[in-house]
Amino acid sequence: MARIFPSLETENRPTVDTDTAAHYLNYSSQTLRYWSHSGTGPLQPLRVPGSNKLQWRTAELRALLGVAA
8 A cells, every 4th residue: 555645845743754755855765774874965864762763854854845834
């Protein structure tokens, strides 16, 4: 079943997971993980303590894409 994402304009969480951020940026999740690992790319995520998970700041996604909150 395909995942449904809210529009970035209506996203109300302060951070989103890698799959959601990749959807908004139109990149693969693996590309975002590479950005995190290599320190390259226009954004850097927050790391969730005690896990491998990454969270991406919604405000930074909006700023990069020129989307109003």
